[in-house]
Amino acid sequence: MSTSILLMSLCAITYVYANNGVPENYFTDNQGIQAADAGSPMWxxxxxxxxxxxxxxxxxxxxxGVDPGWGECAVAADLDDGCPGNSHYQGANVFFHGAAGEPFxxxxxxxxxxxxFDNSWRTYYGVYFKKDVGHKSDWEYAIMRWTQDGSGNWVRDSVSLEVDGKRGGGSYSNIPSTFDSSSDQFEDGNQGRDHPKLYFGKHHHAVHWDTSSNFKSTCGTGTDDFRANDFQFWSSSNLRHIDNIDPNWTFGRATNPHVTVDGMCG
Structure with a gap:
């Protein structure tokens, strides 16, 4: 092959990063795990x-769960008492896994x-914590809404994020950082790709799509609860269906996730 033809061939290679659509059977087969995987966030x-x-x-x-201890304004040293893993700062984007005593x-x-009812699909993503600073046991979540594109596939339209009993979020296109695969997983600032980067608040675990509220010394709630990328894991690595949670289990002040799922079309 001549040099000119080789260069033309290389120039013809393009890399498309987009909100890639998925077929409807992704939502209906195997409890919808393919759809959940297709939009799986990195926490x-x-x-x-x-x-x-x-x-x-x-x-x-x-x-x-474990008792929150000192209450709403727990000092920093007490926030992780009774919780898994070593939460001391080790650098940005440390992979959180292998915590002692955890079953997975x-x-x-x-x-x-x-x-x-609005001809959309929704995927629920829920994460459990043994406590936040206010109460024993804590459930937080993101809900992704999918709508059909012109080809009949389903694309990511918006996300709802749990923020202290309310819902934040908005249009999927407004999420500041998304990614497609492990190759661009640690890049920031790419919008409209397949997987969102979402951030939990330090004290109350409210879910956000940015780190704009960086008040590390406060114990505020919601919008002023410090959040960062000190630890991470991609939810795709261990997706478990909600049926593994008994709908009759009680989690104190935290809502059983079945209640959230049953109401997520509202």
Whole structure:
């Protein structure tokens, strides 16, 4: 092959990063795990916080939460008491896994899919914590809404994010950082790709799509709860269906995720 032809061939190679559509059977086959995987977020956590746990042990037994201790304004040293792993700062984007005493190497993200009255599909992604600073046991979530594109496939339209009992979020195209695969997983500032980067608040674990509220010394709630990318794991690594959670289990002040899933079309 001549040099000119080789150069033309190389120039013809393009890399498309986009909100790639998925067929409807992704939502209906195998409890919808292919759809959940196609939009699976990467979760980020702040150092010093209570890092997440499995909500069950894989044998049908509920995880016990832990007492929050000092209450709403717990000092930083107490935030991770009784929680898994070493949450001391080790650098940005440290892979959180292999925590002692946990039943799974990577913390599960619990998922579910629903077809809604507005002809959209929704995927629920839930993460369990043994506590936040206000109460024992804590469930947080993101809900992705999918709509049909011109080809009949389903694309990511918007996300709802749990923010202290309310829902934040908005249009998928407004998420500041998304990625397609492990090759661009640690790049920031790419919008409209297949997987969102989402950040948990340090004290109350509210879910956000940015790190704009960096008040590390506060114990605020919602919008002023410090969040960072000190720890991470991609939910795709361990997606477990919500049916692994008994709908009759109680989590204190935290809502059983089945209630959230049953109402997520509203």
């Amino acid at each position: 980020h956590f702040a150092s010093g916080s209570c890092l997440p746990s499995a909500a069950e042990d894989g044998q049908g037994h509920q995880t016990n 190497d990577i913390t599960p993200t619990y998922f579910a899919t629903r077809k809604c």
